[in-house]
Amino acid sequence: MNDYTEAEVQRAMAEDLDIAEQGITVVRSDVGLVLRGEVESPHRRDEIVRMVHGRFPGIEIAADIGVTRAAAPTEAEELA
Amino acid sequence: MIRIAAVGDVHIDRDVLGRFRPALEELPDRADVLLLAGDLTRHGTEEEAKCVATEFGGLGVPVIAVLGNHDHHCDEVPGVLAALTDAGITVLEGDSTVLDIDGTRLGVAGVKGFGGGFAGRCASEFGEPEMKAFVRTTGTVAEQLGAALRDLDCDVRVALTHYAPVPDTLAGEPLEIYPFLGSYLLGQAIDSAPTDLAVHGHAHHGTERGRTPGGVRVRNVAHPVIKQAYSVFNLAREHVSPSAASGI
Numbered sequence: 001m002n003d004y005t006e007a008e009v010q011r012a013m014a015e016d017l018d019i020a021e022q023g024i025t026v027v028r029s030d031v032g033l034v035l036r037g038e039v040e041s042p043h044r045r046d047e048i049v050r051m052v053h054g055r056f057p058g059i060e061i062a063a064d065i066g067v068t069r070a071a072a073p074t075e076a077e078e079l080a
Numbered sequence: 081m082i083r084i085a086a087v088g089d090v091h092i093d094r095d096v097l098g099r100f101r102p103a104l105e106e107l108p109d110r111a112d113v114l115l116l117a118g119d120l121t122r123h124g125t126e127e128e129a130k131c132v133a134t135e136f137g138g139l140g141v142p143v144i145a146v147l148g149n150h151d152h153h154c155d156e157v158p159g160v161l162a163a164l165t166d167a168g169i170t171v172l173e174g175d176s177t178v179l180d181i182d183g184t185r186l187g188v189a190g191v192k193g194f195g196g197g198f199a200g201r202c203a204s205e206f207g208e209p210e211m212k213a214f215v216r217t218t219g220t221v222a223e224q225l226g227a228a229l230r231d232l233d234c235d236v237r238v239a240l241t242h243y244a245p246v247p248d249t250l251a252g253e254p255l256e257i258y259p260f261l262g263s264y265l266l267g268q269a270i271d272s273a274p275t276d277l278a279v280h281g282h283a284h285h286g287t288e289r290g291r292t293p294g295g296v297r298v299r300n301v302a303h304p305v306i307k308q309a310y311s312v313f314n315l316a317r318e319h320v321s322p323s324a325a326s327g328i
Contacts, residue, residue: 071308073312
């Protein structure tokens with residue numbers, strides 16, 4: 001695990017058309033990589049983990065990826 | 081008062097269909113207009129744009145959008161635009177639109193924008209052709225935005241971009257990527273007119289609130305930032321631009 005691998009993972013998440021995610025942060029840990037951020041669906045989170053596992057076998061991957069909430073706002077901002 | 085709802089970076093594809101709709105159905109009770117600040121699709125296919133049209137079409141309030149960098153990725157912009165406009169969504173790129181909302185004219189000027197960075201750390205039109213083209217692109221779209229804002233004949237003036245016009249709303253993003261997230265030229269364009277509010281997306285790890293050097297409120301409405309289907313901004317009637325209020 002080095003700088004080049006970290007960069008490759010970052011680019012793969014953006015450039016793989018089944019992923020196209022630029023908002024996931026790659027963080028190096030003692031044992032591998034932590035993928036951190038938010039996506040628009042659970043399906044996308046699963047796709048990211050599957051792709052990174054498949055393209056970078058041997059690297060321990062931990063995913064800390066949430067799904068962004070999409071509820072109506074509870075209040076408006078007053079811009080007086 | 082004008083109630084403006086806004087969200088960006090929804091990155092719609094089939095897997096997201098229906099997630100926003102329950103909150104969007106409430107829009108007519110909460111807002112007069114919905115602004116979409118780009119990155120509407122996952123990577124810019126016509127099929128994804130049709131999903132956007134399904135999710136954001138027929139809402140009962142006008143919907144005004146700009147595209148984002150993701151919406152350009154697959155080079156299907158004409159198809160993307162057609163899908164959105166067929167659903168009644170107004171898409172701006174260097175132009176503007178005016179809505180009459182209970183007698184108050186809301187003007188929205190929009191452009192995708194581009195990168196280049198901010199004062200003290202900005203790119204210059206210097207060196208290789210590629211570098212000059214990069215900076216020139218931002219200069220051109222910023223000029224379009226400024227002209228569109230200045231030409232608006234309205235009571236309340238809003239700037240809609242995908243890229244950020246100020247660094248304030250990028251706080252939380254790595255400093256190294258600021259030049260890819262926005263440009264001071266967009267802020268300068270916004271300040272060239274009596275703009276009441278500027279709305280952008282693109283910076284998923286940024287923060288919500290900022291101001292241009294000229295004092296215009298800026299809001300980053302990227303979905304991962306606001307963490308709700310949309311934000312709503314209530315612009316009080318007394319906040320309308322001085323020139324419009326005085327009838328000049």
